[in-house]
Amino acid sequence: MIEKPVQAGGIQRGEFSVLAVKGATPMLAMSYRGPHRVRIEQKPVPEILHPQDAIVRVTRSCIGGSDLHLYNGDVPDTRVGMTFGHEFTGVVEQRGEEVERLNVGDHVLVPFNIACGTCVFCQQELYGNCHESNPHATAVGGIFGYSHTAGGYNGGQAEYVRVPYADVSPTVIPEGMDLDDAVLLTDVVPTGYQAAEMGGIQPGDTVVVFGAGPVGIMAARCAWLFGAGRVIVIDHLEYRLEFVRNYAPCEAYNFRSLEDPVLFIKRTTDFLGADVCIDAVGAEASGNVMQTILGRKLLLQGGAATALHWAINAVKKGGIVSIVGVYGPIDTLIPIGNVVNKGITIRANQASVKR
Ligand SMILES: NC(=O)c1ccc[n+]([C@@H]2O[C@H](COP(=O)([O-])OP(=O)(O)OC[C@H]3O[C@@H](n4cnc5c(N)ncnc54)[C@H](O)[C@@H]3O)[C@@H](O)[C@H]2O)c1
Ligand SMILES: [Zn+2]
Secondary structure (H helix, E strand, O other): EEOOEEEEOOOOOOOOOOOHOOOOOEEEEEEEEOOOEEEEEEEOOOOOOOOOEEEEEEEOOOOHHHHHHOOOOOOOOOOOEOOOOOOOEEEEEOOOOOOOOOOOEEEEOOOOEEEOOOOOHHHHOOHHOOOOOOOOOOOOOOOEOOOOHHHOOOOOOOOOEEOOOOOOOEEEEEOOOOOHHHHHHHHHHHHHHHHHHHHHOOOOOEEEOOOEEEEEEEEHHHHOOOOEEEEEEEOOHHHHHHHHHHHHHOEEEHHHHHOOOHHHHOOOOOOOOEEEEEEEOEEEEOHHHHHHHHHHHHOOOEOOOHHHHHHHHEEEEEEEEEEEOHHHOOOOOOHHHHHHHOEEEEEOOOOOOOO
16 A cells, blocks of 8 residues: 655645646556566646546545556557556545535545446446446456556556546545545455455355455455355465465465365365355466466466366365456456356356446
8 A cells, every 4th residue: 555645756745736637747656567567757747627527636546456467568558647446535626517425635545447337237236347437448447557558547646647437436534434444445355355255255164265365355256245164265375375265264285285276175175165256366376387388488378277277176066166356358268168067157257346
């Protein structure tokens, strides 16, 4: 988590200032320079471009696993100069003339998805699938700081952000809530919650979560809310396994020390398989050489689908695989034959954070 810098180009920030929101003065922002290169640059402070916009002065901003996809150069049409950051809180500095719900000075948490609130998908609370907020593609709605494939909106690893449809998603942070907690509600907690929810967990179910990153940790913790009887987390980073073991709490295993993670899960479930498997890893998965070469080195598929393979093969017949790990838009090798033969239900989505 980054504390907002108060100084940019010798200009003191932190006070409301007309200059600061006119675009005339520079701010500091995390800028994409090409694969594996980001740097902090001075950019103009964003301006209101539409009457439903707000300008927000950022107070908390996170780096997430999804930033890795951009940083590694895996997301198509990530343009040099784009500002990263889709998990942030901030204070409303200026609002467009059609904004009614937010006032200048409100401290808000801003969901990562940009949603119009009125399209056919937003009306079903599928805010992550908004049909209006992304002029560049129909498969995905607008996302802050997430390439032109996701609308080309600059993100929140900056001092100021332009927030479109400001009346729809930003939510005023309740008094007394710690900002460090509030910023987790912009992505990580709702995504983990939705991962567990999409798993359709029944009381007593065995739930396996692949990935002990922030999203997997929250998915594991939320699995209990839906009545899980046993929660198992798989990763290969010991410090994360140690954390989730205590925080979720759950069983946690290092796949590097398991001969075969799928066989391990079958053995520990009377050879039936887990009731629910959650993929909270996505395109950057390790653990299978072929997937890594095709999906991460040669970029011939939309990422390495190693964890997804394991999820499909480790879930029981008729079970549910819930995918929140992100993959690229091109084709990806997965064992679809096993999905059919085992009668698996696959549920997946971008989290509808506002819901
Ligand atoms: N669907 C959504 O709305 C949404 C929202 C936020 C994040 N995400 C995605 O969720 C995924 C997780 O996000 P994060 O911030 O926790 O990322 P992260 O990179 O911090 O965590 C991923 C974890 O997976 C582990 N891992 C790698 N290969 C594995 C394997 N084969 N099996 C098990 N674990 C493995 C890594 O060691 C790492 O700890 C990312 O793909 C991210 O883009 C999706
Ligand atoms: Zn919409």
